[in-house]
Amino acid sequence: MIKWSLEGGGLWDSLSLTSLPGRMFCVYPSTKTYFPHFDLHHDSEQIRHHGKKVVGALGDAVRHLDNLSATLSELSNLHAYNLRVDPVNFKLLSHCFQVVLGVHLGREYTPQVHVAYDKFLAAVSAVLAEKYR
Amino acid sequence: MVNWTPDEKHYITSLWAKVNVEECGGEALARLLIVYPWTQRFFSAFGNLSSPTAIMGNPKVRAHGKKVLTSFGDAVKNLDNIKATYAKLSELHCNKLHVDPENFRLLGDILLIVLATRFAKEFTPACQAAWQKLASVVAHALAHQYH
Numbered sequence: 001m002i003k004w005s006l007e008g009g010g011l012w013d014s015l016s017l018t019s020l021p022g023r024m025f026c027v028y029p030s031t032k033t034y035f036p037h038f039d040l041h042h043d044s045e046q047i048r049h050h051g052k053k054v055v056g057a058l059g060d061a062v063r064h065l066d067n068l069s070a071t072l073s074e075l076s077n078l079h080a081y082n083l084r085v086d087p088v089n090f091k092l093l094s095h096c097f098q099v100v101l102g103v104h105l106g107r108e109y110t111p112q113v114h115v116a117y118d119k120f121l122a123a124v125s126a127v128l129a130e131k132y133r
Numbered sequence: 134m135v136n137w138t139p140d141e142k143h144y145i146t147s148l149w150a151k152v153n154v155e156e157c158g159g160e161a162l163a164r165l166l167i168v169y170p171w172t173q174r175f176f177s178a179f180g181n182l183s184s185p186t187a188i189m190g191n192p193k194v195r196a197h198g199k200k201v202l203t204s205f206g207d208a209v210k211n212l213d214n215i216k217a218t219y220a221k222l223s224e225l226h227c228n229k230l231h232v233d234p235e236n237f238r239l240l241g242d243i244l245l246i247v248l249a250t251r252f253a254k255e256f257t258p259a260c261q262a263a264w265q266k267l268a269s270v271v272a273h274a275l276a277h278q279y280h
Contacts, residue, residue, distance in 0.1 A: 019258075026258035027265050095242055099261055102249030109250050111160075111185050115168040 018051035024096045061124050072127045080131035090125035135270050137212055144263035149209045158202025159195035161244045163188050208271045216274045223278035234276035241268030
């Protein structure tokens, strides 16, 4: 049983995180290899739209912390059988997510909130990769 | 030899000029010990590390964090010669301190998050990319003498 310290929970809905994929593409250009079909110009509509999807899924995950496997089951299938994103990229996205949280929350992104989110993102990443083999 | 664009050098040096080394260094080390508690294995002589509050208030953590970030500043001052700058420290971390180089990457990422909280809008994707590159080069240099 994973123990959750959910200090971060209440902050979730106020964040605008659609800039997340764009930041990841800028900081870790290798991640763009998964999006050859995208308009990857800075702040494209496609990138923002995708950012909304990713953030929406993470929001779902936050609301079902004790049931991540079931909540993310479809996405887990998608990543395992269809997208086959190398799991190292989940760490890269997670790190950028935390940077964005830091930018938006400043001092409110305390060490306690930081560790809660690091743990959460690691758990989500593990679920997304759990059907890989 | 690392290739730095003029923009990258600008992002690095202009942000560094505003960094409070004691505060940021202390906070970065404290966060490392809190977010990745297994890193406490290197600091058994530091006294009370029993809770986030204890870690944040621990004067040894603060002092050591300041020392580490001050050393990081050497990279900023010697962007064209980072490997040589850290040769001795690399030997020390391998032979005496026995630190897994993965920890350099962890601390580098934590430092970037601390910078994000302090510089917010200024920490744009391009700025982050430059700093990410610097952190990665420093980590690589610190691991370079490992055998």
